[in-house]
Amino acid sequence: MRFLHTADWHLGKKLHGFDLQAEQQTAYEQILQLALTEKVDAVVIAGDLYDRAIPNETAVKQLNAMLIDLNLKHQLPLLAISGNHDSAARLRTGSDWFKATDFYLHTTVSQALTPVTLGDTQFFLLPYFEPFEARQYFQDETIKTVQQAMVKLVAAMQAQFDPTKKHVLVAHFFAAGSTHVDSETQVTVGGLNAIPVDLLAPFDYVALGHLHGKDALHADRVRYSGSPVKFSISEAQQTKGVWIVDTDPFAATFKPLTPLRDVRVIKGAFADLTQPAFYQQQAQDDYLSVQLTDQQVIPNVMAALREIYPHIIDLERVNGPVVTDNLVTKVDPNLDPMLLMQAFFEQTTDQALTKQQTHWAQAALTAANKEA
Amino acid sequence: MRFLHTADWHLGKKLHGFDLQAEQQTAYEQILQLALTEKVDAVVIAGDLYDRAIPNETAVKQLNAMLIDLNLKHQLPLLAISGNHDSAARLRTGSDWFKATDFYLHTTVSQALTPVTLGDTQFFLLPYFEPFEARQYFQDETIKTVQQAMVKLVAAMQAQFDPTKKHVLVAHFFAAGSTHVDSETQVTVGGLNAIPVDLLAPFDYVALGHLHGKDALHADRVRYSGSPVKFSISEAQQTKGVWIVDTDPFAATFKPLTPLRDVRVIKGAFADLTQPAFYQQQAQDDYLSVQLTDQQVIPNVMAALREIYPHIIDLERVNGPVVTDNLVTKVDPNLDPMLLMQAFFEQTTDQALTKQQTHWAQAALTAANKEA
Structure with a gap:
């Protein structure tokens, strides 16, 4: 048998x-x-x-x-x-x-x-x-x-x-x-x-x-x-x-068995992963867990990466984000609070604020200013 | 064939x-x-x-x-x-x-x-x-x-x-x-x-x-x-x-085919439907649509009927409730508003107010009295 x-x-x-x-x-x-x-x-x-x-x-x-x-x-x-x-x-x-x-x-x-x-x-x-x-x-x-x-x-x-x-x-x-x-x-x-x-x-x-x-x-x-x-x-x-x-x-x-699309981890800096010389060597269609080594804010990072790798299933900052201390120490007292909030949001979530979120943020800032 | x-x-x-x-x-x-x-x-x-x-x-x-x-x-x-x-x-x-x-x-x-x-x-x-x-x-x-x-x-x-x-x-x-x-x-x-x-x-x-x-x-x-x-x-x-x-x-x-429990309409006054001489002649276990001929308030009417007929699927007041005019003309200016509300609720829904509902009603009356 x-x-x-x-x-x-x-x-x-x-x-x-x-x-x-x-x-x-x-x-x-x-x-x-x-x-x-x-x-x-x-x-x-x-x-x-x-x-x-x-x-x-x-x-x-x-x-x-x-x-x-x-x-x-x-x-x-x-x-x-x-x-x-x-x-x-x-x-x-x-x-x-x-x-x-x-x-x-x-x-x-x-x-x-x-x-x-x-x-x-x-x-x-x-x-x-x-x-x-x-x-x-x-x-x-x-x-x-x-x-x-x-x-x-x-x-x-x-x-x-x-x-x-x-x-x-x-x-x-x-x-x-x-x-x-x-x-x-x-x-x-x-x-x-x-x-x-x-x-x-x-x-x-x-x-x-x-x-x-x-x-x-x-x-x-x-x-x-x-x-x-x-x-x-x-x-x-x-x-x-x-x-x-x-x-x-x-x-x-x-x-x-040979998968139609593999499930893989790719690791690197955003600049490297988005280089044609790199990604053209990749099965871009695979299901990917992306491990980004960057620490700084990259606006709309997920959307940018999905332009190249449509099946990203996970995105991780392996070196962590820029620590908040850095942000705090770098605060320019003259920096517009809205710009600061945008930068913080992007750094933390790797996503830009949506229009609706921007609207909420502005409303909250306006309210806070009135109280102050 | x-x-x-x-x-x-x-x-x-x-x-x-x-x-x-x-x-x-x-x-x-x-x-x-x-x-x-x-x-x-x-x-x-x-x-x-x-x-x-x-x-x-x-x-x-x-x-x-x-x-x-x-x-x-x-x-x-x-x-x-x-x-x-x-x-x-x-x-x-x-x-x-x-x-x-x-x-x-x-x-x-x-x-x-x-x-x-x-x-x-x-x-x-x-x-x-x-x-x-x-x-x-x-x-x-x-x-x-x-x-x-x-x-x-x-x-x-x-x-x-x-x-x-x-x-x-x-x-x-x-x-x-x-x-x-x-x-x-x-x-x-x-x-x-x-x-x-x-x-x-x-x-x-x-x-x-x-x-x-x-x-x-x-x-x-x-x-x-x-x-x-x-x-x-x-x-x-x-x-x-x-x-x-x-x-x-x-x-x-x-x-x-002979049903296990039939689906039927029974019609009558509450007093009659709840008479042993009547209901003992009935297949009480059937699925019943009850058409009540009464017009007056019967507290907890559904619960009372389900004691006798466990499978009531519908309860209708075929002669309508006591019309509101009657109620209005009968209003005793000295009647406690809470008693009036209870009577109205029972007449309209055939259910007594629950504890929670009574609590809400009392709170609403208190609030209304304050405003008056």
Whole structure:
């Protein structure tokens, strides 16, 4: 059995207001091509297909089209689970019919205990769940944490093991030892909600979703695929892709994906970043976090930079602004208070005052002068 | 071919704040039983399966369970379309897989032109659509109205007619001649958006959804099933149910459904309505529009009535309140203004002043006295 392991598609997600639909489509098309050229027997999607419980209609259309393409057009078996970003109840829609074409989409704890057998492998598809679901399922009031639930779930899965088969768990949780980045939903790092990796030892492979970097965990048989697209500047250094996993003999090979627009950090002085000699060497269309080394006021700096780099997602003054002391010491007692206010605003925010803001500022100064 | 014709389930709908889930479930169970006892070959659902584009999770679970029950458990072929209350894009989810079990759910204009043949009948499943969709589909800029679109659509469907078969249209629109009630979405009555019934003459039967009363239209071969549940007090007099339609020889038989709680109007004096001898003869649990004949103030009248009738959805003073003239002529110059205000408020709203309102009223009177 050879399968492709991906997760965390987060369809519908925006990056600082930019729609990632095209990036996600590009990544999807590469995933499909990999599935075909690597001749996989199945595609595993380990949760968070959508970015939110109620995705927008565009995301719904996009996911529907992808699943139709994979499963109905290319007849690839699919093994999927709901993640913490998905609404299990909504994502479940249609799944009772999907099975007929080897598309298994599990959204409840109980489904996880009925393995799906494809080729030489039993797949246990465990969706993201809250402790109360396991408590209900096992009728066991002592289950208070996901960790406690997993002890019982793994035992129940082992009871289903066919010893002549390989055993793969597909799940969406935080496994202990992993590192953490910005764009995931808040989880308790290393606390009660972390699943110790050794608890997962009975499986030949654990295909995880939840953390967005493939290197979040260092275990040979327990892996995160990471997201296929960078969803945060904290993921800028990650290599995105999918695992191609062989069960017998075991092998896991990472296949990187090429982003439509990368997420990167660029650092430099405003004068350098706006030099054609510099920016013509750049993929200007990338999603950029700009680290400006300048300290002085640059009027309309964001607008000026976006003329060259349209997808700036973040702007930081790495050396800080000119400290206020400087400004204060430099105050010319004859300087017009309005000019001083404009300079201060631009220095602090890297934006010029708008007409409306100028109007407010002038009104406030006039009022203050009257009182004085 | 014998089929059951229903429509306008509106799952997720609330009636003046009351959840109708149990009513809809009861109606569904009767529909299923009718489909089984009448041995129908298919169930037609002519749009508005949900009450809104983004139904709540309870409604999603309820519809999913009903469709699984009908199609997968009882193996009934289903022929369904999206209505104006549904999001076509969302409702479409899974429909590419449904076909394998004879569940045809059409959500686009183009799908309407591929008939579904079951037994002796070609079914054309036309979802609710806006003129722009037909304009795009036909690449015809002259299509400005649903009426104009229907002329072309009917011709295109006729071109697909197999003369050896019967031809049934399933659609969700306002057909001319129909009457109108409160609980539908606003449509232009008799205007540009109405479809003349004679345009539908080529079909052996037209199974319509949109209007909630089965008697909205008086045409032998073009019928609304109406909703299975009363969704508004304006529907109080309607008999809810489904049509059992035979294609050859043609016959349409209405099968009424028994509501869990009816929607009714009760009329009388407060003293009578609150008499055990009266209300013990009533289905007190029904959804009631109460028409009070009293004119005088009845403190906390709604709360008092809801003690007996928990599901009051509307309260009306059919003889009006005591006219203000009476009040004015009866004003005792020595009457405390606060008592007068309380009496006036209760007479107008049938509610006593709350503590907070009393506080406001007293503050206002105090302020007015100071100014005087």
